[in-house]
Amino acid sequence: MVDIIVCLKQTVDVNQVRPHPETLEPQLGQAPRKISDFDLNALEEALRIKEKHGGRVVAVCVGHDIQQLLIREALAMGADEAYVVSDPRLEKADGLVTAEVLAALIRKVGRWDLILCGEASLDESAYQTGPRLAEIFNIPHITYAVRVELEDSGVKVWKAMEGGIHVVKASLPAVLAVGLEINTPRLPSLLMIRAASKKPIHEVKLSELGLSEEQLTPAVETLQVKALKVERRRITLEGEPEELAQKLAEILVQEGLVKK
Amino acid sequence: MSTILVYSENPHAAAEMLVAARQLAPSLNASTAALHLGSMSEQDLKAYAAGGAELVYHVDGVDAEKHGPACVAEALANVARNVDAVMVLVAATRLGREVAPRTAQRLKTGYAAECVQLEASSDGLVAYRGVLGGTYQAKLLFKRKPYVVSLQTGRYQPEGSGSQPRVEKVSIEITAPQLELVEIARAESAGVDLEKAELIVSVGRGFKKREDLSMAEELAKVIGAELGCSRPIAGDLKWLPEDRHIGLSGKRVKPKLYLALGISGQVQHLVGIRDSKVVIAVNTDSNAPIMSEADYAVVGDIYKVVPLLTENLKKLLGR
Numbered sequence: 001m002v003d004i005i006v007c008l009k010q011t012v013d014v015n016q017v018r019p020h021p022e023t024l025e026p027q028l029g030q031a032p033r034k035i036s037d038f039d040l041n042a043l044e045e046a047l048r049i050k051e052k053h054g055g056r057v058v059a060v061c062v063g064h065d066i067q068q069l070l071i072r073e074a075l076a077m078g079a080d081e082a083y084v085v086s087d088p089r090l091e092k093a094d095g096l097v098t099a100e101v102l103a104a105l106i107r108k109v110g111r112w113d114l115i116l117c118g119e120a121s122l123d124e125s126a127y128q129t130g131p132r133l134a135e136i137f138n139i140p141h142i143t144y145a146v147r148v149e150l151e152d153s154g155v156k157v158w159k160a161m162e163g164g165i166h167v168v169k170a171s172l173p174a175v176l177a178v179g180l181e182i183n184t185p186r187l188p189s190l191l192m193i194r195a196a197s198k199k200p201i202h203e204v205k206l207s208e209l210g211l212s213e214e215q216l217t218p219a220v221e222t223l224q225v226k227a228l229k230v231e232r233r234r235i236t237l238e239g240e241p242e243e244l245a246q247k248l249a250e251i252l253v254q255e256g257l258v259k260k
Numbered sequence: 261m262s263t264i265l266v267y268s269e270n271p272h273a274a275a276e277m278l279v280a281a282r283q284l285a286p287s288l289n290a291s292t293a294a295l296h297l298g299s300m301s302e303q304d305l306k307a308y309a310a311g312g313a314e315l316v317y318h319v320d321g322v323d324a325e326k327h328g329p330a331c332v333a334e335a336l337a338n339v340a341r342n343v344d345a346v347m348v349l350v351a352a353t354r355l356g357r358e359v360a361p362r363t364a365q366r367l368k369t370g371y372a373a374e375c376v377q378l379e380a381s382s383d384g385l386v387a388y389r390g391v392l393g394g395t396y397q398a399k400l401l402f403k404r405k406p407y408v409v410s411l412q413t414g415r416y417q418p419e420g421s422g423s424q425p426r427v428e429k430v431s432i433e434i435t436a437p438q439l440e441l442v443e444i445a446r447a448e449s450a451g452v453d454l455e456k457a458e459l460i461v462s463v464g465r466g467f468k469k470r471e472d473l474s475m476a477e478e479l480a481k482v483i484g485a486e487l488g489c490s491r492p493i494a495g496d497l498k499w500l501p502e503d504r505h506i507g508l509s510g511k512r513v514k515p516k517l518y519l520a521l522g523i524s525g526q527v528q529h530l531v532g533i534r535d536s537k538v539v540i541a542v543n544t545d546s547n548a549p550i551m552s553e554a555d556y557a558v559v560g561d562i563y564k565v566v567p568l569l570t571e572n573l574k575k576l577l578g579r
């Protein structure tokens with residue numbers, strides 16, 4: 001039996017964010033939100049571990065404007081329950097504040113053996129929440145996990161590094177941070193979606209977590225976000241494959257992109 | 261005077277960080293030093309010297325590969341505290357990206373990941389980094405010291421004349437949780453510097469089978485291009501070595517020609533090809549994001565267009 005915490009961040013869908021034509025700032029309000037990609041891989045991995053070894057999977061989620069629907073999505077995939085902190089104050093949260101709030105929330109959940117999270121988030125891709133949580137709990141963390149096996153004495157993880165795969169072992173409890181290589185997240189069936197509506201979502205207030213003012217004060221402030229513009233010619237070529245191949249070959253030669 | 265403390269498990273990357281640190285040092289009123297863990301060779305020292313290091317703190321008992329990131333973070337945080345570091349600068353390698361946030365948490369401070377540029381301002385350190393899939397740049401201000409930062413490598417050129425840095429031994433008792441390294445399965449490596457390639461033919465999930473990549477290989481051979489790919493091709497499918505994957509979590513390339521075959525062009529891929537001079541995409545879906553981010557968007561089936569293109573080029577180029 002293993003009890004697993006899965007951290008789920010709700011972010012904007014970065015593929016649908018458009019910059020403001022003049023200021024170049026991202027128009028975040030106009031883009032739909034979703035569960036950060038790799039966090040779904042983390043949830044999937046947690047569910048697979050549960051299916052094999054038994055236990056409970058608890059989703060935790062903190063943010064400034066948490067959408068219930070996305071929590072239900074995680075429950076429909078198979079998480080047993082969810083703990084949520086949604087507070088406008090967290091809009092300016094940096095990695096430090098987020099980790100402190102998550103850790104405090106995880107303490108409320110009670111017993112657990114493993115924390116799983118995505119290695120990086122869709123919007124920030126800072127690779128920081130996993131290592132920060134592990135530091136708070138003074139336990140090992142393993143990022144870039146591409147395969148996980150539970151053993152009697154702990155967990156064995158295949159970790160993708162620059163030079164190859166490092167196979168490492170850690171004792172439990174531990175934090176594992178995973179990327180998209182580890183699995184393909186399941187799509188919930190209609191039955192599971194219906195079952196999810198009865199699963200508990202525990203709403204916890206930020207003030208109930210006993211965090212100090214210092215813990216809630218971001219150490220890094222975002223001053224500005226701007227689109228990096230790249231100008232492309234955007235010429236569309238359409239037609240029969242023979243035509244396209246001919247035109248393309250000519251372009252490559254004429255523009256001096258390939259040399260004789 | 262305070263210190264900018266630099267760390268990387270790769271001394272050449274550390275040398276680059278030292279160059280960045282030395283540029284910031286006057287405005288932060290700080291000196292610079294590197295931290296070295298584990299045994300230290302002449303080569304290592306030379307690398308630090310090339311970065312212009314005057315001082316290297318040497319902790320012998322900790323080995324990054326063997327003990328894992330928590331122990332490295334403990335050593336780094338301890339030395340940072342002892343020398344009253346104003347900033348901890350780590351190269352954004354895979355290990356660096358694990359060590360830096362853990363160090364920041366230990367020091368109860370902020371962290372800016374994989375920065376591309378740093379500036380000292382009167383309010384504190386300003387860091388620039390890619391966000392929202394890398395297509396946007398954020399400007400961040402640190403409100404608390406020390407500043408913990410990881411910086412992308414390949415941006416600074418170490419060329420210090422290399423007078424020997426002073427080495428100061430530090431002993432630290434490691435109490436952080438260790439990992440046990442069972443084995444390292446060395447990856448098949450492309451052994452190419454994709455960042456330096458002039459021409460890149462890149463493949464995505466539009467290829468249905470591994471064998472089909474031969475179409476792209478043949479084309480690449482004819483024009484003398486390197487082969488690149490999207491993350492799923494290297495990561496999930498393992499059809500190509502990891503070091504050919506381009507994008508946010510892979511290589512950032514700047515070829516004259518980037519030819520994207522069967523790649524949808526999600527933002528995380530696009531960020532890696534932004535500096536390409538000419539982008540050509542071949543995709544059956546005219547609405548794929550890459551089609552509006554290309555100089556030439558070829559609406560077509562790679563299975564039909566690519567072999568024909570190779571034939572045409574062979575003729576035109578006389579190969």
Ligand SMILES: Cc1cc2nc3c(=O)[nH]c(=O)nc-3n(C[C@H](O)[C@H](O)[C@H](O)COP(=O)(O)OP(=O)(O)OC[C@H]3O[C@@H](n4cnc5c(N)ncnc54)[C@H](O)[C@@H]3O)c2cc1C
Pocket residue numbers: 037038120121122125463464465466467489490491492493505506507508509510511521522523524525526527528529532542543544545548560561562563
């Ligand atoms: C934090 C994070 C980091 C990431 N980092 C990276 C990264 O560094 N690099 C990266 O690449 N991805 C990265 N990704 C993944 C990225 O979001 C996409 O999933 C990935 O780039 C898609 O790869 P693809 O284009 O090969 O596949 P798909 O998106 O599946 O696209 C395949 C394309 O092929 C086209 N196609 C199909 N058949 C044909 C045919 N016969 N002829 C022509 N075209 C055809 C389709 O129309 C489609 O556009 C990251 C994701 C996250 C969340």
